[in-house]
Amino acid sequence: MLKIYHVTGTRGMRIIWLCEELGIEYDVIKIDFSTEYRSSPEWRAISPIGKVPILVDGDMRMFESGAMVQYVLNKYAGDALVPSADDENYGHYLQWLWFAEATMARPLGEIVNHKREFPGDQSISAVTQEMAARAGTCLTLVAEQMHDQDYILGNQFSAADIMLGYTLLLGELLIPDRFPHSLQPYWQRLQARPAFATARAI
DSSP, X not given: OEEEEEOTTSTHHHHHXXXXXXXXXXXXXEOOOSHHHHTSHHHHTTOTTSOSOEEEETTEEEOOHHHHHHHHHXXXXXXXTSOOTTSTTHHHHHHHHHHIIIXXXXXXXXXXXXXXXXXXXXXXHXXXXXXXXXXXXXXXXXXXXXXXXXXXXXXXOOHHHHHHHHHHHHHXXXXXXXXXXXXXXXXXXHHTSHHHHHHHHO
């Protein structure tokens, strides 16, 4: 059984959501998210850089959420949630799968990092505003893509929606004033999926 070391609201949501969509059994191990525990030798023996999630499958251990999604899809999903390589949407699927973390989540993460590392320091406001602007541009791009379609690839839900869905959650929490109103139908559609609700609650 897959083991997922996780903290509520963090990127482990993606793996839990994916497993729920696919009907894959998994075991969630909640950890102490304090700075002290995440720096401890005990946790660093499990997670070399101190982050969550960690995915364990037998003797295999991983610490990158996007790679975990790809691993689970390749090993356990068969043809589910991924267009075939000869599908006209395959290139776009890969684009949005990685855009969600590599491009859209990056500035959101920097907002969190700067506020955590420099609490109350007004000198970082220009940095966080720039990061908010970059993330807002990404949200607008996703909103434009969703014109007249249900999911990022059209009317077929895919793993790219899972990757994007978690980043939309971050965007709504961190920069609500930049979250496009036109993106709400897509976002609400994702939140209405039972697998999403389960993953968010764990």
